[in-house]
Amino acid sequence: MRACVLHAARDLRIEDRPEAPLGPHDVRLRVRAGGICGSDLHYFFHGRIGDFVIREPLVPGHEFSGEVAETGAEVSRVRPGQRVCVNPGRNCGHCPRCREGRPNLCENVFFMGSASKFPHMQGGFAEHATVRDTQCFPVSDSLPFEEMAFAEPLSVALHAAARAGNLMGRRVLVTGAGPIGQLVMLAARRGGAAFLAMTDMMDAPLAAARRMGADETFNVGAGTGALLDAAGAMGGYDVVFEASGASAGLNAALMAVRAGGIVVQVGSLPGGETPVMANRIMAREIDLRGAFRFGDVFGDAVTCLEKRLIDIRPLLTGRFPIEQASEAFAAARDREKHLKVVIAF
Ligand SMILES: [Zn+2]
Ligand SMILES: [Zn+2]
Numbered sequence: 197m198r199a200c201v202l203h204a205a206r207d208l209r210i211e212d213r214p215e216a217p218l219g220p221h222d223v224r225l226r227v228r229a230g231g232i233c234g235s236d237l238h239y240f241f242h243g244r245i246g247d248f249v250i251r252e253p254l255v256p257g258h259e260f261s262g263e264v265a266e267t268g269a270e271v272s273r274v275r276p277g278q279r280v281c282v283n284p285g286r287n288c289g290h291c292p293r294c295r296e297g298r299p300n301l302c303e304n305v306f307f308m309g310s311a312s313k314f315p316h317m318q319g320g321f322a323e324h325a326t327v328r329d330t331q332c333f334p335v336s337d338s339l340p341f342e343e344m345a346f347a348e349p350l351s352v353a354l355h356a357a358a359r360a361g362n363l364m365g366r367r368v369l370v371t372g373a374g375p376i377g378q379l380v381m382l383a384a385r386r387g388g389a390a391f392l393a394m395t396d397m398m399d400a401p402l403a404a405a406r407r408m409g410a411d412e413t414f415n416v417g418a419g420t421g422a423l424l425d426a427a428g429a430m431g432g433y434d435v436v437f438e439a440s441g442a443s444a445g446l447n448a449a450l451m452a453v454r455a456g457g458i459v460v461q462v463g464s465l466p467g468g469e470t471p472v473m474a475n476r477i478m479a480r481e482i483d484l485r486g487a488f489r490f491g492d493v494f495g496d497a498v499t500c501l502e503k504r505l506i507d508i509r510p511l512l513t514g515r516f517p518i519e520q521a522s523e524a525f526a527a528a529r530d531r532e533k534h535l536k537v538v539i540a541f
Contacts, residue, residue, distance in 0.1 A: 197323040197324045198211070198212060198322065200321040201253045205240070210519065213255075215326075218267075219268050220269045222267075223271060223328070225327060226262050227262040227320055227323060227541040228262045229261050229345040229541070230261075231342075231536055231538050233259055234464075236258075241525075244467070246465065248310065251316070252314070252316055255318040255319045256321050259284070259346070259349055260325070261282060261342075261345045262279075262320075262341070264276050264278045273332060274332045279334065279341070279344070281332075281333045281344045281347035281348075281501075282325070283331045284308035284348055285305060285490075286330060287302035288303070288305070291303040297492075300355070300491050301488065346511070346512075347498050348490075348497075350508065351490040352462065352487075354490065356383070356437055356487035358491075362387075362388075363435065364387070366434040367433050368381075368393070368435045368437070369452055369453075370384070370392070370395070370436070370437045370439055371436065371437070371439060372395065372396060372439035372440025372442075372463055373401035374396075378401070378408060379506075379508070380439055381394060382506045384435075384437070393414065394410045395413070395445070396413070397415065397417040399415055400531065401531060408511075424452060434453075435459075438459060439462045441466075443465055443471060446463075447473050450472070451473070454480075456481050461484065513536060515539075516539050516540070518539060524537050
């Protein structure tokens, strides 16, 4: 089977790879659609994301959907031919973090398409992928595979929203209008946010955000003056989600949030130390919370997609065949033109 294999920064090859053996609880999938994520882009263009560095060939991809091709002897959750969204992560279920209900913080977590551990955990950008049955979430025939591939990033957004607590009636700011920022915005609206603002350095994703329901947008490419004026006039945002992955975004969040407000950091900042206006956290009693991947919300994300409770279609801007995987990565980085680019397998 053919797979996209990343050997180093900007060195993506389509290679033949052997099929993995099928264990009793395994499911072999015919992968049909894979969304390119910001972290895939970091691996592709820089050979790393934050502190995770590619040290051996890596099949990227953790946002994918497909059809069940073959099932192991003990599998009863799915059957061949079924269409499934794939949760790229699985946790051990018995470590202290798992036992307190925080599976995304599992000490023995497995997450596909990630170089966070060595050997790396291979991803889903391949014609076939072998996953555990518990990672498969069946979906009806009506939902296109490309939309199904949004289950993972939507899970990230639902988890981030949940980290902020009750959003009903809240004034919310999202810094960074990439796919995760947009999905967080949609999730916050679904959760009852009364006012939604977004920032970015580019106009195109902000225009998309307004089309999807943002009340106000700020291009902070030339500075955060207008944003902070607006925030000051309303007494600060109740909740800010930092989804830009830049320390400037995190600092803007700390400046724009009200005293006693909540900042949720979703974005992955560059590796190493980051200058942060930490005294504001103290003097204004800001709750700074991390949101990493997602907990037990994958099934909720699948339901949201299937019932279109959250309509992600405006985010889907590009489709490429596997033969043009490198072009797909280049397109995904072009934020003037694209929000989410999907590879078809
Ligand atoms: Zn992702
Ligand atoms: Zn665990």
